Amino acid sequence: MERFEALLADFEKMEKDVLIDDGNPIILIIDDDDSIRKGLGRVLSHKYRVLVAGSGQEGLEVLSEEVCCVILDVKMKELNGFSTYPKLKAKCPEVPIIFYTAFQSEHDLKEVINRYKPEGYMEKGRDLSFLQDLIEKAVQKFKLILENKEYQLNLEKKVTERTAELVKALTDLESAQKNLVEAEKRAAIFHLVAGVRHEMNTHIQTLLISLQSLKYESLDFMARIMDHSLLMAENLIRRNYSTARESAGAFLIIIEEIKIEYESRGLIEEMRNCLDRTIEAVRILEGIVLQLKEVSDQGEYDLKLEQMETIIEEGLRYLDPTIKKIMPGLKIITDIEKNLPPVLCNKHKIIQALTAQIINSLQAMELKFFPAEEAPTLSICISVNADYVDLRIRDNGIGISQNELANIFNPFYTKKGIGQKGTGLGLSQVAAIVSKHRGRYSAESEQGKYTEIITSFPL
Numbered sequence: 001m002e003r004f005e006a007l008l009a010d011f012e013k014m015e016k017d018v019l020i021d022d023g024n025p026i027i028l029i030i031d032d033d034d035s036i037r038k039g040l041g042r043v044l045s046h047k048y049r050v051l052v053a054g055s056g057q058e059g060l061e062v063l064s065e066e067v068c069c070v071i072l073d074v075k076m077k078e079l080n081g082f083s084t085y086p087k088l089k090a091k092c093p094e095v096p097i098i099f100y101t102a103f104q105s106e107h108d109l110k111e112v113i114n115r116y117k118p119e120g121y122m123e124k125g126r127d128l129s130f131l132q133d134l135i136e137k138a139v140q141k142f143k144l145i146l147e148n149k150e151y152q153l154n155l156e157k158k159v160t161e162r163t164a165e166l167v168k169a170l171t172d173l174e175s176a177q178k179n180l181v182e183a184e185k186r187a188a189i190f191h192l193v194a195g196v197r198h199e200m201n202t203h204i205q206t207l208l209i210s211l212q213s214l215k216y217e218s219l220d221f222m223a224r225i226m227d228h229s230l231l232m233a234e235n236l237i238r239r240n241y242s243t244a245r246e247s248a249g250a251f252l253i254i255i256e257e258i259k260i261e262y263e264s265r266g267l268i269e270e271m272r273n274c275l276d277r278t279i280e281a282v283r284i285l286e287g288i289v290l291q292l293k294e295v296s297d298q299g300e301y302d303l304k305l306e307q308m309e310t311i312i313e314e315g316l317r318y319l320d321p322t323i324k325k326i327m328p329g330l331k332i333i334t335d336i337e338k339n340l341p342p343v344l345c346n347k348h349k350i351i352q353a354l355t356a357q358i359i360n361s362l363q364a365m366e367l368k369f370f371p372a373e374e375a376p377t378l379s380i381c382i383s384v385n386a387d388y389v390d391l392r393i394r395d396n397g398i399g400i401s402q403n404e405l406a407n408i409f410n411p412f413y414t415k416k417g418i419g420q421k422g423t424g425l426g427l428s429q430v431a432a433i434v435s436k437h438r439g440r441y442s443a444e445s446e447q448g449k450y451t452e453i454i455t456s457f458p459l
Contacts, residue, residue: 028050
C-alpha cells in the first residue's frame with residue numbers, strides 16, 4: 001500500500017517536474033483533465049521531457065522558448081484552447097501547437113484549421129500513435145526552425161564581422177593609397193629641391209670665388225695703399241720728411257705693383273667683373289628664394305598666365321642634377337614653337353607633373369638595353385593645337401603594349417617588377433594635375449621602342 005501511494009505521488013508530481021533526462025526535447029501538455037495529463041505523460045515520457053499544466057493560464061506560465069511542442073486541450077473550464085492559442089503564440093511565436101480535444105463536427109474542424117492553422121488536430125480517444133507522429137513531426141519542424149534562426153543569427157554575425165573586416169581593409173587601403181600618393185609627391189618635390197639646391201650651390205660658389213678674389217687680391221692692395229698713405233701723412237704733419245719719403249717710396253712701389261697687375265691681368269676690369277658676378281649671383285639667389293616662397297605660400301591651384309617654354313626650361317634646370325645622376329649620357333632634344341601664347345596655369349604644379357613624367361621616362365630607359373648605335377633620348381615638344389598648348393614628352397625606353405596603354409594613368413599601375421623603383425603613381429599625378437587645369441592627357445607607345453605622353457592645356 002505504501003508503495004502504491006508513493007507511485008501515485010510521483011504521478012501527481014508530473015504536473016511540475018520534467019519526467020526524463022535533460023537530453024530529450026521538451027513538450028508541454030495543457031489539459032484540465034488530470035487523467036489525460038497523467039496518461040499522456042506516461043506514454044510520451046520515454047521519448048520527451050514532459051511538462052504539464054492544468055489550465056490555459058498555467059500553461060502560459062510554464063511555456064518557455066525551450067518547449068518544442070504544445071498539446072493543447074480545446075474545451076477547458078477557465079480559459080479554453082481557442083483563447084489560449086493566440087496567447088501562447090504571442091509568447092513563443094515559433095512553438096508548434098497541436099489541438100487535442102473531444103469530438104468536433106467536420107465543419108468545426110475545417111473552421112479551426114483555417115482560422116488557427118495549428119500544427120495538428122486530434123480527437124481524444126483515437127490511436128495515440130497518430131498523436132505521437134504529429135508530435136514527432138512538430139518537434140522536427142521546431143528544431144529546423146531553431147537551426148534556421150541560429151544559422152541566420154550566425155550569418156548576420158558573420159556578415160557584420162566580414163563587413164567590419166572589409167571596412168577596416170578599405171580604410172587601410174585608403175590610408176596606404178594616401179601614404180603612397182604623399183610619398184610620390186615627396187619624391188617629386190625631392191627632385192625639385194635637389195635641383196634648386198644644385199642651382200643655389202652653383203651661384204653660391206660664384207659668389208664666394210668673387211668675394212675671395214676681391215678680399216685676397218684687390219682689397220690687399222687697397223689696405224696697403226691706405227696704410228702707407230696714413231703713415232706718410234702722419235710723418236709730413238710731424239715734419240719727419242725722411243720717414244715720409246720712405247713711406248712715399250713704399251707707396252710708389254705699391255702703385256707700380258698695381259700698374260703691373262693692371263697691365264698684365266686688367267686688375268680694375270677684373271674687380272669690376274668680380275663685383276658684377278657677385279651682384280648677378282645675389283640676384284639669382286634672390287629669385288630662387290622668391291620662387292621657393294611662392295611655392296610655400298601659394299594656394300592649391302593658384303593660376304597665373306605663364307609661358308610654357310619658360311616653365312619647361314626652369315623645370316629642366318632643376319632636374320639637371322637628377323638626370324645626370326640617373327642617366328649621365330641622356331640626349332635631350334627640345335622642339336618649341338615660336339611665339340607661343342601664355343597659358344593660365346600653376347607653374348609649380350606643371351613643374352611637378354614634368355618631373356613625374358621625366359622620372360618615369362628615365363626609369364623606363366633604365367630598363368632597356370641600348371645598342372651602340374642608339375642612345376637614351378628624351379624629346380620635348382611644345383606647340384599650339386587649336387585652343388590648347390600641347391606638351392609632348394617622348395622617350396625611347398621599353399615602351400608599353402597596346403593592351404596596357406589605357407591603364408598607365410591609373411593609380412598604382414606599373415610595369416616595374418619587384419624591387420624596382422616606382423609605385424605606379426607618377427602618371428596618375430600627371431593626370432590629376434592636368435585635369436585640375438581642365439586639360440587633356442593621352443599616351444602613345446610601341447613596345448620596345450618608345451612612349452610619348454601628351455598633355456594639353458587650354459588657352
